Amino acid sequence: MTLDISTTIGNIKLYSPFLNASGCWCYSYKELEDMRHCQSGAYVSKTITMLPRDGNPEPRLFYDVNLSVNSMGLPNMGYAAYTHYSLTTKERQKPFFLSISTMDLKDTHQMMNMIAMTHLDTNVKGVEFNVSCPNIIGKGQMGYDIEQLKNFLDLLSESKLSEISRNDIAIGLKMSPYFDKYQFQTVADIIKDYPRLDFLTCINGIGNGLVIDNVKEESVIAPNNGRGGLGGSIVKPTGLANVKTFKRLLGDKVDIIGCGGVSDGMDAFEYFLAGASAVSVGTQLLRETPLAFGRLNQELITIMEDKKYASIVEFSNKLNIDEDIKIETQKRKEAEQNKELEQIKKRNAYDLSYAMC
């Protein structure tokens, strides 16, 4: 049987469904070159701001066999350096995506337009807007602020980037992890209104975790009062649930890149079952270097052989579990409307009796 592990993100083709999670092995030219030459299907840059940033003070990253925690604080070389990288390495066997910060909307807007103007020269094939960085001191996540999220998406819709064909650039969002059913529905309702979104990456680190070194009796990281974004196998159930729920709510409107706790082929297989079309690797990449991708491809192939699948579409989104989010949300809306009507009726009755006095 010929076995095919290729996939697509929007209209961009990947010969393997694995890529790095932004933030892992993608800061420097050297790391990006390692990613360009490894066996991943695509690669993505560190989240980029207009100007270079040093990020938060060290120690700011910790990982062990179960988890990772970081409060990097968006260190990156700045937009010009990553554009220079893309221009000088435009011959690629795989798609290169930029991760773009949404921390300062004026800068973000400028970067959107510049990416659009240079994309033919840089051969950038995707842009992932990071609306979910958990570590900016003094700033919450845009993913948890619906108004801010809408403002950003309006800006994106009106930008030159949105005019570029889907065949040339895939546009997506790196999503915060959500935990509440109604939150999922609210966010999905907003995303539905924006036609030029091709993918969601679910999930970014779970924010504000605390990992304690019980020998030193202190947090393993220093910034943000010792709190940081969690990754690794402990976040996989949350990642899977986010992929599944957004796939259920958004259907074919977007492709989903599963992210969180992928360290072997079976983790990836689970993400595909939940509805992912591709999978990114974070903590495990730090542990194992980009050599991980050859192993992951091979493990996925073995699983597919064992289960007699010839391609990823045969099992992507196959997990069939009952979901009543839409019904529950509808019921909640009706209950709220009824409550409002009751109040209006009571007020009218009161006004009437008052008028009759």
Ligand code: RRO
């Ligand atoms: O740089 C970071 O602190 C960071 C970012 Br931008 C992000 O999106 N997710 C994360 O866990 N760390």
